[in-house]
Amino acid sequence: MIALIFMIIFFIMIIRRDVFQAIADPTRRQIIEKIAAGPMNLNAIAETFDSSRQAISKHIQILTECGLVVVTQKGRERYCEVCLEQLDEVSDWVSQSKKQWLHRFEKLDHYLQDLKTKTQDDGNH
Template identity: 50%
Template sequence: MDVFKAISDPTRRAIIDLVAKEPININAIADNFDMSRPAVSKHIKVLSDTGLVGAHQQGRDRFLYLQLNALKEVQLWLKKYEYFWNDRLDNLDDFLKN
């Protein structure tokens, strides 16, 4: 699975948002969703397989952390369209000034 498919799911994006704040215990992640722990684990597996999150063991707990390098592909793809938004915002600025 590629990074784009992984981030296309709203649950996985929400997990990324949680992990982006700080490393978080997998059980604490699951507590944020109205679904079974195995369902959350499947989402975490997708994120892990695509390299978006990593995990480390601390005692009996497993903590996830964000791996930003995996998002580089998304950033590079979005950068191709940056000119479009800059042009649109410049046009809006010109319109508002007149």
């Protein structure tokens, strides 16, 4: 029980940024795609982009704040690794919304079928 509370506190402290917001930026998405295959040195990531190292560093900080990236210090280098479990929040929301949306069509379908049978009943009078 206590452990659960600590877990929650931990989550609140670490995960303090919106995942949706984090993946809104195309550069950040590219960073994720790059290090999805394997961890990379921060400088190595920055070199593949046009913008400066500091800009990329900031992006990675944002990704770290929502738990999408984990950084491990190793000597003077910092290895960035993705942890894409947090993306479940995104796909969950998408599937949930789509489900509701499709459900609407189902209801409409029922309505149209009801209408059809009723019209047929009227025709039988």
